[in-house]
Amino acid sequence: MLTAYTSDEIRAAERALMERLPDGELMRRAASGLAVACARALPRVYGARVVLLVGSGDNGGDTLYAGALLARRGARVEAVLAGSRTHRGGLDDLRRAGGRILDLRADAHGAAAGDDDRAAGPAGAAGPDAGSEAAELIRRADLVMDGLVGIGGAGALREPYAALARLTADAPGVVVAVDVPSGVDASTGEVEGDTVRAHLTVTFGAVKAGLLIDPGASRVGTLHPVDIGLGPHLPDPAVVALTAPDVADLLPRPGPESDKYRRGVVGVVAGSDRFTGAAVLAVGGAVRAGAGLVRFASAEEPVRQVRARWPEAVTTVISPEEGVGNVGRVQAWVVGPGMGTGDDAHAIAGSVLAGDVPVLLDADGLTLAARDPSLLRRDAPTLITPHAGELGRLLNVPPARIEARRLYYARRAAAELGVTVLLKGSTTLVAEEGGPVRVNLTGTPWLATGGTGDVLAGIAGALLAAGRSCRDAGSCAAFLHGFSARTAAGTGSGEAPIAALDVALELPAAIRAITAGTWTGPGAGSRLPD
Structure with a gap:
């Protein structure tokens, strides 16, 4: 039986697990599973163009670390920073791996971001053409990783997230959602406004209920769960889906003494x-x-x-x-x-x-x-x-x-x-x-x-x-x-x-x-x- 959970249930399980693990271990597990799934979605990793759409939360950190792993395998990885802040460890790791950075935050807020959010590298500085440059990166990408909004997102996407979500609709490459497609309520499957429509959704720890229920489910593509060790900390599920063996066990079968009645x-x-x-x-x-x-x-x-x-x-x-x-x-x-x-x-x-x-x-x-x-x-x-x-x-x-x-x-x-x-x-x-x-x-x-x-x-x-x-x-x-x-x-x-x-x-x-x-x-x- 496939079990699925709300965002609150997932977060509680993550907190319980993190108390037993070294700092950052849970994110490393998620990023490793994400990178492996992305590598399998590409014809080859070496030389592939990978674009990361990076939001403010831990979801963005998972995306940056996974991007760094792909960069170390020879992919050309470019991160589009769209959130008000960026996961420092993930950003530093991507830089060390040779990833390039495009910072949209100056466009979004009307002024350059603070020191922690500043971009670095050849494509680092935000400017009036940053939005069109992001569009061009997405258009040329072999794979786009959607790390804009994680399981905590609710309601309609705001700019620049909404604009980036719209750009992925025309992306010729594979669109991979990180944990949940941005714009989809992870607990209910409800959708307001623009969303990312993924070809593949890599979800961590356990399946989120909203990934199975329309209208959100129609944005998921193929669902790929990654085990990060949450199992012992999860409650009874809010949503379940029967599998073929479950149905086989429930279907009535006649015995030797059966008759039509x-x-x-x-x-x-x-x-x-x-x-x-x-x-x-x-x-x-x-x-x-x-x-x-x-x-x-x-x-x-x-x-x-x-x-x-x-x-x-x-x-x-x-x-x-x-x-x-x-x-x-x-x-x-x-x-x-x-x-x-x-x-x-x-x-x-x-x-x-x-x-x-x-x-x-x-x-x-x-x-x-x-x-x-x-x-x-x-x-x-x-x-x-x-x-x-x-x-x-x-x-x-x-x-x-x-x-x-x-x-x-x-x-x-x-x-x-x-x-x-x-x-x-x-x-x-x-x-x-x-x-x-x-x-x-x-x-x-x-x-x-x-x-x-x-x-x-x-x-x-x-x-x-x-x-x-x-x-x-x-x-x-x-x-x-x-x-x-x-x-x-x-x-x-x-x-x-x-x-x-x-x-x-x-x-x-x-x-x-x-x-x-x-x-x-x-x-x-x-x-x-x-």
Whole structure:
């Protein structure tokens, strides 16, 4: 399991470790790991042009020391000093290694900096052309190291940091973020204004939560953690991500005495005479994810469509008056995809939610709950699977605000609504009160097509019926859903568009790869190294 932490948790662990180490040892460990990662990102180190963007904090010190190590291996290293102060030891080490210095601080403050901040070397003095010289250095660099702002940064970047971040967007070389891309909140993934978009982020000690959660995660590139010895000093994590072995351990597997009822019976209420596709896809997700039996209940036309596509499902035509009373016994329900939002749909959803088995509420079911919050007031486990717009209606918050602060609102919804929340999106989050938030990293942009959410609902419903908790069912379903989509799209070997049904059809192969331990992809998703 990949664990991730807030900035405060990382700082506390660093303080505890530094009390046991010689002065400067922690920074030397970080700089060594950073230099090794940068060297691997270059075709060759000798003769490579490396530009360091250096801020005021320890992050800038890590960058300077790493730059000195690369300079000693023959790289041409030039440091752009942008902060109000510079780490003295790191700056001296870079000078001794032959690095060159460009000081932007006179431009930023309108006067030359004090003695401690003065630049030295052939490119040392700041002047009116320093900004354009920095742009030229970045344009010619083989590698740019972003050491402007570390894990303590919050809010929008100020000048000259913001201008330098914008320049990296057009850099032809490899952009490497030091610990966290500047402009990304390391604890939450929130972003305000300009940011560095890295190809590689080298993070120290432990993964920061904001590196896994969008919008910040989209700036990370490949994530490369460097162990500096923080492990024994870290608390329980605030955010975790399941890896393939974790999912393999959680997935239900039939034994010699299994039958269809023991494997889990899931009821699906989806579709309507107007929207039949959602029913077919939700049932398909449940069938292909391994449900022992799927009982499908809806209006006549979606029942006919499901019978034709999934003959394994037991189907029942229901009415608003009778609800799901005659469908038969189930161990979990999936309610909502394509069922409509009128009075009839409300009556049927209410009949399901009045029961005592776990319920997954999705799509139109969430719209009904936003209009009538009493639907969610139940004692049995409830998993909701909204996108940002649906969660916004439940919380009366604009969707754009949800997207900007995904971690905050997922946690808030779980606490206020008393349910487990699977917030869909570019990084799916699973939150419930009292535990760490789980983030899924296996998705692909090809999932942004109609009907894939219906398949996800069916997968999670099958896992709920098999006895998995809402949190385990939601997080495993998201993992399988993303992995199946990546496989169907051919991600990594020439990509192609996919349809929602492709995701369902790929599920057995995905489960086989995960449970057999033959998945050779990244440990927890596309952003992590093998």
